[in-house]
Amino acid sequence: MHLDHATTYPERHSASATRADGSRRALRVGLGGPVGSGKTATVAALCRSLRDTLSLAVVTNDIYTREDAAFLLREAVLPPERITAVETGACPHTAIRDDISANLEAVEDLEDEVGPLDLVLVESGGDNLTATFSKGLVDVQLFVIDVAGGDDIPRKGGPGVSTADLLVVNKTDLAPYVGSDLEGMARDAKEQRGELPVIFQSLRGEPGVGPVADWVRARLADWQAGAAPSARPAAPAGSPA
Numbered sequence: 001m002h003l004d005h006a007t008t009y010p011e012r013h014s015a016s017a018t019r020a021d022g023s024r025r026a027l028r029v030g031l032g033g034p035v036g037s038g039k040t041a042t043v044a045a046l047c048r049s050l051r052d053t054l055s056l057a058v059v060t061n062d063i064y065t066r067e068d069a070a071f072l073l074r075e076a077v078l079p080p081e082r083i084t085a086v087e088t089g090a091c092p093h094t095a096i097r098d099d100i101s102a103n104l105e106a107v108e109d110l111e112d113e114v115g116p117l118d119l120v121l122v123e124s125g126g127d128n129l130t131a132t133f134s135k136g137l138v139d140v141q142l143f144v145i146d147v148a149g150g151d152d153i154p155r156k157g158g159p160g161v162s163t164a165d166l167l168v169v170n171k172t173d174l175a176p177y178v179g180s181d182l183e184g185m186a187r188d189a190k191e192q193r194g195e196l197p198v199i200f201q202s203l204r205g206e207p208g209v210g211p212v213a214d215w216v217r218a219r220l221a222d223w224q225a226g227a228a229p230s231a232r233p234a235a236p237a238g239s240p241a
Helices: 039-051 067-074 092-098 100-115 159-161 172-178 181-191 210-224
Strands: 028-032 056-062 083-087 117-125 140-147 166-168 198-200
Touching: 028 039, 028 092, 028 210, 039 056, 039 067, 039 100, 039 117, 039 166, 039 210, 056 067, 056 100, 056 166, 067 083, 067 100, 092 100, 092 181, 092 210, 166 181, 166 210, 181 198, 198 210
Parallel strands: 028 117, 028 140, 056 083, 056 117, 140 166, 166 198
Antiparallel strands: none
């Protein structure tokens, strides 16, 4: 039996929205999802899309390596000083939900060293469908799944799929090759998430990361206006075709 989208999960207190000098700090956006779903590729694409108009930085998480940060550095998506890595040493969700101290320190150090920043992207290491971010670490969170992982993932639910502020169904270009039913995934996601937005994405063609980047910009506009970024209208789900 899959989880009902109305299922509730424990809330954690949001971090202060202001820095010590009283200025509004950067919006923190968390990206979680299973191994291989395309989180790092999505982070890289977001950096390319947003870097010319926004001041941003990235924190990556891996268990014992800094592989994701190394990928972003090789791709030169941002200057090296704007990319930092956290080695969690344990299950990735531990460092984004349970003991957020290493990630929180990394975010705050980036703001101190290369700020002022508009936006910080915090990428979790690959995790399962239960992965969620503490509200003490991020202000909004994306959960990335991919069609090659199975078109039953939205139906299985879990807090990552059901409660993330945005669900991204990635690698839609692979659907014909792996037999995934995109329309069925859209229906299942709607059942799990209610009015929470879903975007179907392929980074190999147009519009690529554009709809996700637009969603991030809208959340940032809310944040900079002093509104809670999670108090958002539902976004179009995008075409699952």
